[in-house]
Amino acid sequence: MENTAAIVHPEPIRLSPRAIAIARGLRRTGRIADLRAALSGASGREDRWLVLPARRDEFYFLRVDGGELRRGEDFIASEPLQPGFVGAMIRVGSNNGEVEPAAS
Numbered sequence: 001m002e003n004t005a006a007i008v009h010p011e012p013i014r015l016s017p018r019a020i021a022i023a024r025g026l027r028r029t030g031r032i033a034d035l036r037a038a039l040s041g042a043s044g045r046e047d048r049w050l051v052l053p054a055r056r057d058e059f060y061f062l063r064v065d066g067g068e069l070r071r072g073e074d075f076i077a078s079e080p081l082q083p084g085f086v087g088a089m090i091r092v093g094s095n096n097g098e099v100e101p102a103a104s
Contacts, residue, residue, distance in 0.1 A: 015050065018066025022086060025093030026052060026060060049075070066090075 015023070026032045032052050052060040054071065061070040061078050069086050072078025 014064065016065045018090065019050070019062055019064055020066075021090045021093035022062055022066055022069055023050070023052065023093065025089030025091070028092050029089070031055065032060065051075075 023032075027034070032054060048063055050062045050064055052062060054060055058071055058073055059075075059078070061072075061075055063069070069081045069089070070078035071081055
């Protein structure tokens, strides 16, 4: 008997303007190799995180609302990055330096 179960595709990950600015900032400062490749090949974790490969054998884990940025070898071992670093990535990654704050 043939298996006729439907394959369910998850919805695309939707990034907030803040998360987009952070990801662009990581790319513009050379912390991730290629933003397009990282975003297109990235996977979500529990539909809340975007995984961006760093230059070394580590990853950036970016919450899709831009509220948190972590770095580590895997999600469990990752540590949150300081707000000042995140703010700097937003300034570098945004066109005008103004991005809406993260949802709480």
